[in-house]
Amino acid sequence: MARRKKHTHHEEEHENEERWLVSFADMMTLLFCVFMILFAISSVNTSKFEALQKSMKDAFSGAVLDGGTSMMNAGAEAKDNDTPSPEPPLPALRPITSINDQAPKTDAEKEAAARREEQEFRALKRRIDKLAKQAGVSRQVRTTVRRHGLVVQLLTDKVFFDSGQAVLKPGARRLVEKIGAIVRDERRHPVVVAGHTDSVPISGHQFPSNWELSGARAGAVVRVFVQEGVLSRRVSLAGHASQEPIATNSTPEGRAKNRRVEVVLTRIHTDTES
DSSP states (O other), rough: HHHHHHHHHHHHOOOTTTTHHHHHHHHHHHHHHHHHHHHHHHHHHHHHHHHHHHHHHHHHSSOOOHHHHHHHTTTTTOOOOOOOSSSSSOOSSOOGGGSSSTTOOOOHHHHHHHHHHHHHHHHHHHHHHHHHHHTTTTTTTEEEEEETEEEEEEBBBTTTTTTTTOOOOOOHHHHHHHHHHHHHOOOOEEEEEEOOOOOOOOOOOOSEEESHHHHEEEEEHHHHHHOOOOOOOGEEEOOOOOOSSSSOOOSHHHHHSSSSEEEEEEEEEEOOOO
């Protein structure tokens, strides 16, 4: 027994004194990530900020982000600015019932305002008809004054767009620019641009259906209008495909009439007797 005890021994366990390195490495990794995030959100790309400022000014048609410079230099602390807005809110941005501070209230005032609006639309119609006649496209540009406003129909065939395309032809673009200048100078009425097609199905990579084609053609006209100075907040667009025909789709002549883009200057005043 003594001899057996002499040769029996137990290995002594050593404590791992370097376990703290694992926790320390995790903590340093987290701190590194935090500092990287703080650095990323504190950096300002000046060129991108200026581009954003310009696009916001164009969108709202006025000076915006006046405190942008001081925000870049002093964080959330912005300089005081007592200068009022250079222009009142755009009439087209207000509800139709309060289009201006002197909106007609009595029936007689409403009737008089509706008559003046009718005269304005007639004058605009004559100007656009004259442009179309000078360009030799009176049959493709038709203007009518309707209950909901002044409607300018641009029949697309062979004049404004190639078949199945949504890029304005060069000659047609110049005419659309002139119409856009008239709309720009009018200034008051909301403008709705709507694209229409015939019922013949279309398929392709660019325009899978007539919905995309009608919307793209309306968008092409809107882009020219905005480039000519029509305030973007006045304009809206829609694509109706073949859902609103003005003629039969069973004949080539009828389908040609249905392929169109309509520009509508929407009425603000309505006669109480209408």
